[in-house]
Amino acid sequence: MTFQELYKTYIQLNEPLLSSQTLKTYHSINRKHFAQFQEKQISSLNFTDYQIFINNLLKSGLKTKTVKNIKALLSVMYNLAIQIDKTEKNPLKAVKLPKFDNKRYFNKSIETQKKIIDSIKDYHKMNDKPFSDVLFFLLHGRRLGEVLKLRWNMVDLYTGVYMIPATINKAKQSQVHLMTDELKSMLFKRYDQYYRDDEQLVFENPFTKKRYSNFRKSWKRFLKDNNLPDMRLHDIRHLIATYSVNHLNVPVEHVSKVLGHTDITTTQKYLTLSHSISKTVIDRVLEA
Template identity: 25%
Template sequence: MGTRNDYKKVNKYTGIYVKEDSKTRIKTYLARAKVNGTEIEQIVGYSNDQHKTNPSLAFQKRVELINAHKAGKSTKKGDNPTLDKFFQEFQEIRKETISENRWKSGRYFYDKYVTETLKNKKLKDVDSSDLQKIINQMIKEEKKGSYIVTVKELFSPLFKKAIEFGLVEKNITQFLKFPKYDNVRYFVLSDENSKALREEIMNIPDNHYRVMFMFLLRARRSNEVRSLEWTDIDFKNKKYTIRDLNNKVRKNQSYLLDDELIEHLNIIKEDKGLVFKSNRTGKKLTAIPKRLWKRIQESVGITM
């Protein structure tokens, strides 16, 4: 979270402090208050989170935080919470900063693989062997390695948050052992078939699907492309950003926006919102269009 001196007071918004990363320019908003004689301090948002938190939103969250403490709903060091109690609060904290699907999948995974005994164990007493047992059980069930790492993807940020709250001293997920795996789908194309693949993509009649596959052709991951918003695209400086919430390295990543992409993006350009969204729900697509991809594979001769 940084030291107290890292944060600067935000004028006009009582109890709100901000810290800006010198490299990414991402701002972290911190709320401070005193409730019933107890000082509270908590990060309430980031400038690049789902809500694009700003001083006004941070102040609203501070009010909610104060009300939660008054109602006795907050987790404090003296509470010595169980894993389950802290997990519920952790889920609530991150609900607005991650996608709905990711939030629900985290809940599903927790309910399926965490035993009642472990749920009722005091958070400070949970150690790496408890989580390693989950990993070992999944290996016995012959689950894919890419799914088994969900243990770390779920519990690492949970323990980071617990450290921030002063509930534990270390992140036990760094000691976990995972099976080696390769989740990359490989296929080799001749020069002729590579040209055919490009032609198939450039001839996709639907403008949005064509641009989507153009990004995929430039080695972007499916989720990275499906999560792109118009605010992530900088036409002036010819670059686009894959935000930390949507990539594997959990850091903002910027890439070149070439002239061909710019030309086709201008065809579908909007002021805000997702670049690619479901025609039915208007929300984020759950996957790339499978039937279209299957047709392209068959036409080009891709075997996976």
């Protein structure tokens, strides 16, 4: 079996389980980085081949986290090859990567974090634009993809509950969340204005009748208009985790539920202790 055949088989068997974004990423990795392997027999490729490949990716300037994701794709492909009796071993298991810090740092002051939250709330109160509603929904811990793929059949306005099915979330597990009063009011308003049928997207582009692609320009404009520091739209999730645990003292288990994490260690990567914590601890020791 050639490497190319293995890749195609892996995609064919797993396509129903992968999100469109994951598939797009895998195809991009295959196109950009796997060209040298395509026609080779997988049985002829060994640990040395892949360790040199990984080393070269790192030397080219790719981040360790990115290279780790490329290695992970290779590894699951070889696991499949073992399952279908095309090879006996997974050479990627022995391949080494340098250690790296995968903690998600949100190094904004508490004052700045509060300003971002207040700006989003105020923007939502003063605007009825689609981006305003989407941005407010993101403040509830959702990923942008989850919000933009939400359909009316996933929303129960009368019980105040919405579901993020496994097919549209990163954790691949269905999640159920109770709406805040403000979110429920916003969704009721959208329902009255735009609802046609249960399969319709909650945030449907009224011109194309399709999903919005992105809101990068709107987000950049929002940051500029509110004199906020540059940050990604996805960083709102980091903000929620950091602010909730470090300032509001919300248990990390609760924040994990809000963000839809299946493993609490994932949530812990988003959290940052105050830089003054070491001084605080030593001061208490010296004063005891």
